[in-house]
Amino acid sequence: MSKSKAPAKDGKLKIAIDPVSRIEGHLKAEVTVKDGKVVDAWLSGGMYRGFENILVGRDPRDAAQLTQRLCGVCPTAHSTASCLALDDACDVKLTTNGRVTRNLIFGANYLQSHILHFYHLAALDFVRGPGKAPFVPRFDHPDLRLDEKTNAVAVDQYIKALEVRRVCHEMVALFGGKMPHISGQVVGGTTEIPTKEKLAEYASRFKEVRKFIAETYLPTVYLIGSVYKDLFSIGGGYKNCMSYGVFPMDDEGENVLLKSGVYIEGKDSKFDPALIKEYVKYSWFKDSCSDLHPSEGKTIPDIHKEGAYSFVKASRYNKKPVEVGPLARMWIHNPELSDIGKKQLKDLYGIKAVKFRDLGEDMAFSLMGRHVARAEEALIVADAINDTWLKDVKPGEDTFVESKIPATGEGIGFTEAPRGSLLHYVNIKDSKVANYQLMPATLWNTNPRDDMGQRGPVEEALIGCPVPDTGSPVDISRIIRSFDP
Amino acid sequence: MSLTRRDFVKLCTGTVAGFGVSQMFNPSIVQALEKFVPHVFWIQGQGCTGCSVSLLNSVHPSIAKVLLDVITLDFHPTIMGSEGEMAWGHMTDVAKEQKGKYIMIFEGSVPVAENGHYCILGEKDHKEYTMLETTIEMAKNAALVVNVGTCAAYGGIPAAEGNVTEATSVTKVLADNGIKTPVVNIPGCPPHPDWMVGTLVVAINAIEENGLEGGLGEVVKLLDDEGRPTPFFGENIHDNCPYLDKFDEDAYSKVFTDKDNCRYELGCKGPSANADCFKRKWNGGVNWCVENAVCLGCVEPGFPDEMSPFYEAG
Numbered sequence: 001m002s003k004s005k006a007p008a009k010d011g012k013l014k015i016a017i018d019p020v021s022r023i024e025g026h027l028k029a030e031v032t033v034k035d036g037k038v039v040d041a042w043l044s045g046g047m048y049r050g051f052e053n054i055l056v057g058r059d060p061r062d063a064a065q066l067t068q069r070l071c072g073v074c075p076t077a078h079s080t081a082s083c084l085a086l087d088d089a090c091d092v093k094l095t096t097n098g099r100v101t102r103n104l105i106f107g108a109n110y111l112q113s114h115i116l117h118f119y120h121l122a123a124l125d126f127v128r129g130p131g132k133a134p135f136v137p138r139f140d141h142p143d144l145r146l147d148e149k150t151n152a153v154a155v156d157q158y159i160k161a162l163e164v165r166r167v168c169h170e171m172v173a174l175f176g177g178k179m180p181h182i183s184g185q186v187v188g189g190t191t192e193i194p195t196k197e198k199l200a201e202y203a204s205r206f207k208e209v210r211k212f213i214a215e216t217y218l219p220t221v222y223l224i225g226s227v228y229k230d231l232f233s234i235g236g237g238y239k240n241c242m243s244y245g246v247f248p249m250d251d252e253g254e255n256v257l258l259k260s261g262v263y264i265e266g267k268d269s270k271f272d273p274a275l276i277k278e279y280v281k282y283s284w285f286k287d288s289c290s291d292l293h294p295s296e297g298k299t300i301p302d303i304h305k306e307g308a309y310s311f312v313k314a315s316r317y318n319k320k321p322v323e324v325g326p327l328a329r330m331w332i333h334n335p336e337l338s339d340i341g342k343k344q345l346k347d348l349y350g351i352k353a354v355k356f357r358d359l360g361e362d363m364a365f366s367l368m369g370r371h372v373a374r375a376e377e378a379l380i381v382a383d384a385i386n387d388t389w390l391k392d393v394k395p396g397e398d399t400f401v402e403s404k405i406p407a408t409g410e411g412i413g414f415t416e417a418p419r420g421s422l423l424h425y426v427n428i429k430d431s432k433v434a435n436y437q438l439m440p441a442t443l444w445n446t447n448p449r450d451d452m453g454q455r456g457p458v459e460e461a462l463i464g465c466p467v468p469d470t471g472s473p474v475d476i477s478r479i480i481r482s483f484d485p
Numbered sequence: 486m487s488l489t490r491r492d493f494v495k496l497c498t499g500t501v502a503g504f505g506v507s508q509m510f511n512p513s514i515v516q517a518l519e520k521f522v523p524h525v526f527w528i529q530g531q532g533c534t535g536c537s538v539s540l541l542n543s544v545h546p547s548i549a550k551v552l553l554d555v556i557t558l559d560f561h562p563t564i565m566g567s568e569g570e571m572a573w574g575h576m577t578d579v580a581k582e583q584k585g586k587y588i589m590i591f592e593g594s595v596p597v598a599e600n601g602h603y604c605i606l607g608e609k610d611h612k613e614y615t616m617l618e619t620t621i622e623m624a625k626n627a628a629l630v631v632n633v634g635t636c637a638a639y640g641g642i643p644a645a646e647g648n649v650t651e652a653t654s655v656t657k658v659l660a661d662n663g664i665k666t667p668v669v670n671i672p673g674c675p676p677h678p679d680w681m682v683g684t685l686v687v688a689i690n691a692i693e694e695n696g697l698e699g700g701l702g703e704v705v706k707l708l709d710d711e712g713r714p715t716p717f718f719g720e721n722i723h724d725n726c727p728y729l730d731k732f733d734e735d736a737y738s739k740v741f742t743d744k745d746n747c748r749y750e751l752g753c754k755g756p757s758a759n760a761d762c763f764k765r766k767w768n769g770g771v772n773w774c775v776e777n778a779v780c781l782g783c784v785e786p787g788f789p790d791e792m793s794p795f796y797e798a799g
Contacts, residue, residue: 046605059794072535177777178767191741
């Protein structure tokens with residue numbers, strides 16, 4: 001195995017964190033520290049399965065089932081992207097009820113994912129857990145600043161959140177069949193026509209979840225942020241971001257709940273799918289897989305490649321690294337902040353903010369800014385469930401349109417997983433999958449250097465990270481986890 | 486101990502009647518569980534964390550109870566507070582101390598090509614540990630190996646046709662390396678939380694009642710030919726399906742949204758699948774795959790290749 005390894009010298013110290021825990025998947029972070037700060041970073045994705053190759057030759061409809069198994073936290077996102085690609089390839093137009101039911105399924109998983117991320121993946125970065133495994137051991141100097149009483153409340157919330165996220169899964173399962181890995185979303189729509197009874201079950205569960213988000217999760221994020229204000233000024237990275245847009249609000253796909261767009265070097269622009277490419281100079285894939293649009297994409301591993309250090313490809317937009325995820329979506333959509341957010345920003349931070357961008361580029365693009373964005377987004381999705389989709393859904397009306405897999409064709413599906421932009425591409429020959437390419441959020445955020453030598457967004461976000469105690473490098477993983485890689 | 490007898494009975498019976506606790510080894514569960522809290526290590530190879538996420542959905546007992554009272558989970562990459570060398574060192578230290586007594590849980594398959602380098606789990610003292618090497622080392626000295634999910638049990642999707650990593654099951658890796666530790670498979674993509682927690686509780690109880698060796702012997706007696714505990718995997722989905730009478734009448738659904746008839750012609754693999762989903766159902770009992778669409782046969786060793794195309798009648 002060859003790696004990109006700069007030798008430690010000139011007062012520089014190299015630190016490796018492997019595994020980076022409380023993320024989905026396998027990740028190693030290696031950083032160089034000088035004068036108490038990170039001066040360089042390498043992220044290595046340590047696992048390869050090869051779904052792209054396993055899909056070749058199969059019935060294209062199977063892709064929606066198989067690709068869900070890429071991620072047990074966000075299977076509905078893969079199911080959505082895959083079905084969108086297949087809808088495109090089969091040229092089907094969903095019924096209104098099919099579209100809305102898909103939103104109800106996917107929306108419930110958004111809430112599950114955001115709650116899981118904050119409480120069960122990230123919260124131990126700020127909260128002292130119970131004094132037994134798996135909550136201990138911890139670093140000697142974990143920088144936990146909550147007072148005893150607040151900490152105890154937060155631990156109770158951790159336990160309560162386990163239950164609330166389970167309830168979100170029940171909401172998904174009502175129309176999806178089971179979670180993780182739903183059977184209820186297929187090319188042409190969804191398989192379960194919502195009945196009044198099932199909608200009532202969904203709505204009663206939702207009420208509890210909405211209450212938790214509005215009254216517990218969102219205020220707690222602002223409260224914890226006020227104790228860790230310095231974490232609003234680290235982990236910024238490139239301050240470039242992108243969103244494909246998600247949750248169709250009409251049948252023509254013209255309006256979405258969270259809009260698409262690109263923000264690079266301080267300028268907003270319209271998202272252009274033609275400008276996406278993948279690079280693999282530093283990834284364990286053949287160089288022939290580099291500089292390609294996903295519609296021409298190839299995924300051929302080359303595990304002995306000199307200089308490479310990750311199984312993650314480097315996705316770029318117009319050759320630029322861009323961050324994706326809740327922060328990107330909130331920055332691009334720029335919604336009005338929640339009333340709770342506005343009040344707490346004023347009371348706890350002394351900041352007068354109305355819309356998300358009022359936080360300013362420096363505060364929003366930060367470790368803590370990402371947690372705020374995720375919590376604000378959870379409430380927006382919850383409100384869409386409440387104010388729009390539960391009103392638009394029609395009990396008893398069809399959710400499924402029959403279609404035929406074409407002999408030859410291609411399709412592309414763009415969506416936003418809770419953790420960031422997600423694309424599936426399918427090429428069909430002889431009614432079988434001839435090529436299937438996947439671009440999950442990990443390829444956008446947690447990637448290695450590209451052919452131009454630019455660091456990936458998370459690598460860049462680590463630059464400048466304070467490491468006052470190399471034995472307890474807490475902020476490194478905090479930054480990584482803020483992305484929900 | 487806050488795991489109540491009621492919790493345990495609920496766990497074993499599912500939502501509709503079924504397996505009584507007396508059919509396992511019952512007597513004084515509450516008392517028994519007061520004493521033995523095993524150390525458990527959970528590592529993930531080529532998986533998706535779906536088994537772990539499914540475990541979090543445990544209702545009886547709640548996952549909080551499982552984590553705080555039933556087991557001591559010393560290593561789990563997705564939920565542990567620790568990371569890096571500290572986490573890895575904690576696992577190896579406790580494993581040394583608990584040699585022969587701990588429970589090892591595997592999620593995900595094991596790639597064996599390229600000496601295991603398609604899956605790196607961690608590093609210590611500048612040495613990287615692969616899933617392959619770690620599986621062998623950690624299973625060797627365990628009291629019991631539990632493979633959660635079809636990937637760990639049988640290879641699953643990473644081992645499907647077209648894979649280049651030579652992914653295989655934990656079971657096969659152990660057999661190939663002459664490791665004799667008893668193995669329980671809890672397949673499913675993912676497994677139901679009751680299947681995972683239930684098996685752990687049964688094993689812990691059996692060990693407490695009969696000592697380590699005797700208890701493990703009792704656990705192994707419960708397994709079918711594919712290594713699955715029969716209380717959860719002993720019945721065929723199709724034979725117990727609420728739509729069986731429709732199958733007998735040749736009344737088949739033609740589209741997914743027709744919920745009145747048998748799903749066989751839509752590709753349902755219930756006839757090839759053995760699990761109690763038909764009575765237990767999923768996510769607090771709100772639904773299950775056959776009611777919603779079709780069974781993919783995800784608990785079987787042949788998943789996914791032998792079950793695909795998923796939407797064509799077998």
